[in-house]
Amino acid sequence: MSNFEPEIVAFCCHYCAYTAADMAGTRRISYPSNVKIIRVPCTGKVDAIHLMKALEKGADGVYVAGCLDGDCHFKNGNLRATAHVEKIKKVLEDLGWEPERVAMMYFSAGMGEQFAQGAKEFTEKIKSLGPSPASQTVGKAV
Amino acid sequence: MITAEQKPLQEIFGYIAPYEKILVVGCNECVTVCAAGGRKEVGLLSSALRLHSVKAGKKLEVLEHTLERQCDPEYVDQLKELAGQVDAIVSLACGCGIQTVAAQYAIPVFPGVNTKFMGASESQGIWAERCMGCGDCMLGVTGGICPVARCSKSLMNGPCGGNSSGKCEISEDVDCAWQLIWNRLVELGIQDRYEELVAAKDWRPAGGGGPRKIIREDLAASKIITEDMA
Ligand code: SF4
Numbered sequence: 001m002s003n004f005e006p007e008i009v010a011f012c013c014h015y016c017a018y019t020a021a022d023m024a025g026t027r028r029i030s031y032p033s034n035v036k037i038i039r040v041p042c043t044g045k046v047d048a049i050h051l052m053k054a055l056e057k058g059a060d061g062v063y064v065a066g067c068l069d070g071d072c073h074f075k076n077g078n079l080r081a082t083a084h085v086e087k088i089k090k091v092l093e094d095l096g097w098e099p100e101r102v103a104m105m106y107f108s109a110g111m112g113e114q115f116a117q118g119a120k121e122f123t124e125k126i127k128s129l130g131p132s133p134a135s136q137t138v139g140k141a142v
Numbered sequence: 143m144i145t146a147e148q149k150p151l152q153e154i155f156g157y158i159a160p161y162e163k164i165l166v167v168g169c170n171e172c173v174t175v176c177a178a179g180g181r182k183e184v185g186l187l188s189s190a191l192r193l194h195s196v197k198a199g200k201k202l203e204v205l206e207h208t209l210e211r212q213c214d215p216e217y218v219d220q221l222k223e224l225a226g227q228v229d230a231i232v233s234l235a236c237g238c239g240i241q242t243v244a245a246q247y248a249i250p251v252f253p254g255v256n257t258k259f260m261g262a263s264e265s266q267g268i269w270a271e272r273c274m275g276c277g278d279c280m281l282g283v284t285g286g287i288c289p290v291a292r293c294s295k296s297l298m299n300g301p302c303g304g305n306s307s308g309k310c311e312i313s314e315d316v317d318c319a320w321q322l323i324w325n326r327l328v329e330l331g332i333q334d335r336y337e338e339l340v341a342a343k344d345w346r347p348a349g350g351g352g353p354r355k356i357i358r359e360d361l362a363a364s365k366i367i368t369e370d371m372a
């Protein structure tokens with residue numbers, strides 16, 4: 001499965017992770033094109049169902065990238081997102097899927113380099129897990 | 143409201159194992175508020191069932207629908223078309239809703255939640271038991287705190303010797319209901335009420351007399367009149 005190129009969906013908060021991704025771009029720091037970014041007004045808006053739907057439609061991995069602890073523009077959206085991610089990890093375990101297919105990350109708007117690093121590490125992780133059961137049957141979602 | 147919690151997924155997988163097309167039905171009332179069986183949970187469970195079937199290499203189609211209310215036959219009627227297309231139904235309503243669906247459709251209907259108790263929200267995500275529907279409410283003499291639901295022994299004249307620093311002997315996380323009642327009576331300045339012994343409770347209205355039913359002649363009669371006029 002060495003030529004496996006995973007499809008990864010990243011829900012990124014407009015105020016931090018999305019800006020960090022932008023910064024990575026302007027500073028010409030590359031990160032894997034496997035990662036498809038969906039900008040959200042706050043990671044608190046990313047509900048458990050969005051993570052499940054992404055997996056159902058064939059994403060091999062999904063992560064949510066929000067603000068650093070205490071920095072959420074809407075007070076605690078990042079904590080809500082963390083709770084949703086934890087919940088879905090448990091559901092995946094019950095389903096016999098690898099819980100590592102979902103993750104939560106935290107960045108400030110200035111952390112372009114760390115954003116790229118996070119994207120790289122997550123992509124490697126998903127590559128090592130191989131295609132998700134759904135991506136093999138429904139084809140590529142994104 | 144009536145509270146419920148989703149059943150373990152493995153149990154639900156077991157129920158639906160023989161079927162290839164199922165319907166997951168939610169309810170917009172209590173189970174939506176306690177985040178166990180509303181539209182959101184219908185979506186999540188349906189998604190989980192699909193991911194599970196993909197992993198297991200099994201064919202499964204899952205339809206989703208959420209009714210305004212699942213414990214009224216008029217609303218449950220609305221499932222007619224969907225129910226005709228599936229082999230089985232998983233209901234995320236409380237036990238009353240599940241039974242209403244089961245009574246109306248001649249296909250297997252499975253519970254997707256465990257119905258727990260009549261409770262109130264203490265804070266976001268936390269619900270606690272408050273009433274057991276004893277049929278003869280005594281909150282008027284207990285300062286608004288229910289000894290039936292909140293005293294572990296449903297004592298009528300508490301507390302028992304298990305009260306320790308205001309906590310019940312079953313757990314240090316559980317308040318002694320009779321301590322709460324006493325505190326409340328003091329707060330209201332009516333602690334002399336505490337001196338009056340409460341007589342042994344008649345448990346027949348609480349269910350001891352068999353399944354209970356309410357018949358409101360005025361409403362039931364007007365239904366007959368409306369039907370006659372139609
Ligand atoms: S006394 Fe009976 S009706 Fe009143 S709250 Fe308690 S259980 Fe419910």
Ligand code: SF4
Binds near residue numbers: 300301303309319
């Ligand atoms: S300690 Fe209080 S709540 Fe617990 S059983 Fe005794 S009287 Fe009831």
